[in-house]
Amino acid sequence: MLGKQWLNRYASTDMRGTAIQRSQNRQRKLDGVITWYFDHVMESLPLMLQIALLLLGLALSRYLWEVNIIVACVVLGVTSLGVTFYVFIVIAGTAFESCPYQTPIARTLRHTFHWIYLYTPHPVHVVISNLIQISWCCQLPGGWWSSLEQPWYSTTNIVTSLTCIALLPVALLVDLSRLVPEIVWSLLQDEPTVTSPQTHVLDKQTIVLDLRCISWILQTSLDKAVHLSTLKHLQQQMLTPINFDPAIVAYCFDVFIGCISVNGYEVVVMQGLEQLTSVSALCLFHTISHLWVMDPTSSALRDVRQYYNKIFPANVAFYGHQFSHTMNAIHQVFIQSVGHRGFRWGHYKPPGDEHTLVAHTLLKLAQFGYQRMGQAKVPRLILRFALHSLSLDPLPPAPVIADCLSIIAVDLGCDISDTGAMTLDERYVHTP
């Protein structure tokens, strides 16, 4: 109740005075909130209630134990259930930041573990992660879980579960005998034997999160400036091969359509939206390519194609615009209109980052196209891009050259495996 009173006091709005006076008053209240650790106090109130409830349950159980054991057992059971549930949500909240069942204890624990993680030497991290990977005790539950069959009460499941339980002490003994010398040996070594791709995993997680945010912003916002900054961010994220929400393709296309008007065969860009149009066209090209490679039968792709055909006539003219090459490439690769077969890269000379993005996208399309066309050749449009880029003076950035040479290598039948493509992506990610 006290907390409720405090919050009402904070949330109350001054109706008198000038705007400056009111804002000064609001700022004063906010400063007080920070100075007096209001958030910590507010967080501690429910915690105190929870502790009080736990103490009540324990005390009641203790009291009833001497009066009636059966009733005491019931109270003890309920209390234990509550404690177990609380412990579970604390663990879940500590382990997963996105878990909605957060508690103050979980947050404190997470900060503590994070602090320990930060101040622990890197070799120790590597040793621990390696040991977790090779530990029998860690592998046993995973193996048990994956071997479960439907229905859960089947004989096989029961036998497997019992075997796992029986093997657990054995695994523990084996781990102890095997891992202790390994820990000592690993810590004595200067360099860790196996490196962990921790940074990369974190990068990917961040990018996945970013892409979800981008999808949400594009879906909800109507502000062109927000669209521009969001799509620029998307442009930077797209070099890493991450699966994203297919709806992003449609959102990019919506933004592009929102910037132009089509008069007959001519496309006119609205005044002041030139940059947004170019960026959205580029993002559309990249996302549509990525989706096409990942899932050519995607319904999102089909919808965008239908929508595209509805808006643009078959021989639409994008010429004269900054995005003309991008849109013509989309038109030729994904829409495959006869009217655009004569498309040339011509005077295409984009900025370095755009060129890098387009080259990388086309490399992926080349690999995909080569596989789809029965290992015969990559689409000629892409090979012409490589020729054009390698003919430019001055030469484009090194990643573009690498991608162009890779496109040629694909057409020559060289095996550029997925691992190779990943290597390229990692290089791009770490390139400032």
Added chain:
Amino acid sequence: MAKAEDYHQLQSKRKAITTLLPYAVRLEKDGQPDMLNTFIHAARASKEWELTWHHTWKYAKKLPHKASPHAFVLVSPHVRWYLLTDSGDLVQQWAAAASAVPYTEEVGQSVVDVLLQIVEVDELAPYIPTDMWSWLIRQPSLPPVCYGRVVGSHAHVFRAVRALKDIEVLKSYLLLVWSEWGYIQDGKCFDAMCASIWKYFSGNGMGGHRAELIQRLDHILGQLDWGLEHLKEHNPQLGRYDLWRMKSQYRELREVLLEVERCMFSLILSFPHTDSKLNTIQWFGEDVCQCVVSSSGTEVIVPLL
């Protein structure tokens, strides 16, 4: 792939190979000629007249600025000159580059190949410096599949060579164009060759040239006698018809040369004790022939039977 010399595969991948050309040229200029050498090797091993992808043709105009003279000369046979009708300056730049490069067999082949290709284009031919024709005299051996040889046996190319009035150049031209790798496709050119043999290789002091031409034709006919399979190893585009045409044409040319030789012999026998100077033999058909003889400052036309 280039090392394997599988020409079918090379032909099927010619677009990808050609796409590498701009980058290879740039690397060569930076002192790394390996990629360009591989390209040249692949182009030759492909046994294709026109290996280059048509999208690279526009790049040709940039070659003088982007490539070293050596690279420019070596790549120039793969430029489609007949599409560059407005590039007279490119011809002059090519000639300058060829003059700046030390002579090797490979360079000689490229220069002669390109020279014949350029002469074939009416708009470009006037831009060829006269001294470039001296490259023919070096007589580099053109490869079995060579676009310059094909277009070089067109009638107006032969006319251009003949117009130079240089017997050494004319002889070298014939020695280059006559080959076991192809027949003279232009009938007018063939007729003009026969007539020119009478006109230009029948005077005094031409015996050595005739001997060289006959020797060349003997060599070609000897090679043709090996059969089609032997020839197809080097030029897979050859067929039975080509072999038949080659045999008939080169035999005929040889016959003409031998006929001139016989006429010369009979003339020398006819004027054994004079200081007459035999200028030319004019040929007016299969049976009608006459010679122009200078004697004491006057020219006498003597009919031959």
